[in-house]
Amino acid sequence: MIIDCHGHYTTAPKALEDWRTRQIAALGKPGASVRASDLHISDDELRENIAGQQLAKMRERGLDLTIFSPRASFMAHHIGDFETSAAWASICNELCFRVSQLFPDNFVGAAMLPQSPGVDTASCIAEIERCVNEYGFVGINLNPDPSGGHWTSPPLSDPYWFPIYEKMVELDIPAMVHVSTSCNACFHATGAHYINADTTAFMQCLTSDLFKTFPTLKFVIPHGGGAVPYHWGRYRGLAQEMNKPLLQEHLLHNIFFDTCVYHQPGIDLLTKVIPVENVLFASEMIGAVRGIDPETGHYYDDTRRYIEAAKLSDGDRHRIFETNARRVYPRLDTRLKAKGL
Numbered sequence: 001m002i003i004d005c006h007g008h009y010t011t012a013p014k015a016l017e018d019w020r021t022r023q024i025a026a027l028g029k030p031g032a033s034v035r036a037s038d039l040h041i042s043d044d045e046l047r048e049n050i051a052g053q054q055l056a057k058m059r060e061r062g063l064d065l066t067i068f069s070p071r072a073s074f075m076a077h078h079i080g081d082f083e084t085s086a087a088w089a090s091i092c093n094e095l096c097f098r099v100s101q102l103f104p105d106n107f108v109g110a111a112m113l114p115q116s117p118g119v120d121t122a123s124c125i126a127e128i129e130r131c132v133n134e135y136g137f138v139g140i141n142l143n144p145d146p147s148g149g150h151w152t153s154p155p156l157s158d159p160y161w162f163p164i165y166e167k168m169v170e171l172d173i174p175a176m177v178h179v180s181t182s183c184n185a186c187f188h189a190t191g192a193h194y195i196n197a198d199t200t201a202f203m204q205c206l207t208s209d210l211f212k213t214f215p216t217l218k219f220v221i222p223h224g225g226g227a228v229p230y231h232w233g234r235y236r237g238l239a240q241e242m243n244k245p246l247l248q249e250h251l252l253h254n255i256f257f258d259t260c261v262y263h264q265p266g267i268d269l270l271t272k273v274i275p276v277e278n279v280l281f282a283s284e285m286i287g288a289v290r291g292i293d294p295e296t297g298h299y300y301d302d303t304r305r306y307i308e309a310a311k312l313s314d315g316d317r318h319r320i321f322e323t324n325a326r327r328v329y330p331r332l333d334t335r336l337k338a339k340g341l
C-alpha cells in the first residue's frame, strides 16, 4: 500500500475561492458578512472534480491513499481575525471531509486550523476536536507563522503553542508543520517561505527541550525537511555546541520528514542522511510544482519514481511508502486495520 501523507485540495471547485473572495471583501464592512451556507458545491460536483484530477493522478502513479488537507497557500491566516479564519477553516475542512466520505478508500483528512496572529492557540481546539472526532481526520497542519512571512509568533517551543500540543497528545495525532502563503515580498511562497519555515521549525525544536516536555508529540516537517537533511552536519554540530543530546535522541523520536523533494539526487541524499524510519512518502500534489522535468520526461512531483529508484532495500521502501505513515498517524492505522488492511 502506498500512502501519500501530504496532499492538499488545490483543485477545489471555483465556488470555494469565490466564497473566500466575498469573505475578504466583506471584512470591515458591517452587515456585509458571508455565511457558510452561502457556499453550494454538490456531491456530484465534488465527485467529478476529484475523480478527474487528484484521484486520476493518484491512480496513474499507483498511490492508494492520500492524507488530504485544505489548500495550504489559501489558509492565509494573516487575513482578518480569528472569526475570519474560523469560518474559512471550517468550510475548507468540511470539504475535505466530504471528499473523504465520497472516496473513503483513497482519502482521509488532515485539518487546517483557524489560526490568527496573536490569538490564543486554545481557540483552535474546538476545530481540532470536530475534525478528529466527527470527521475522522488523522492529523493537523500547524502554521508556525500565521503572519504570512513576518514571523510575529513565538517559536514552536514557546508555551503559546502548548494548548494545541496538549490536544494533539490527547488525541494521538501528529502535526505537519506547514506555513501558508507569503505576504512578505522577500519570500516567494513555495520556493522560499515554505522551505525557510521547514528549516526554521526544525531549528526551533533543536534549540529547545520541547520533546522533553511533550515526549510523544510528533511533527512531520514537509518538503523534505527544508534545508535540514542537506545541512545535517551543521545541525549535529550546533546541537553538540549547545550540549544537546545526539539528534537521533534529541529530535528523531518526534520529527519526521516527507519526500516532497522533486529530483532524484535530493531523495538519494534524504534517504542516505535521515534514518529511513523518519521518512514518510509524500508528493504534495496537485501542488507546488506542476510541470514536467525535461531531464526525465516525468512530472517533478511524481515522487514515487524517486523512491523506487533510490538505493533502498524492499523493506525500507515499504517503510517509507506505508508503515512509517501508519506509525506516525496512529488513527490512520486504526482505520486501516478496521478495514482489514
Ligand SMILES: [Zn+2]
Binding pocket: 006, 008, 072, 178, 222, 284
Ligand atoms: Zn503542502
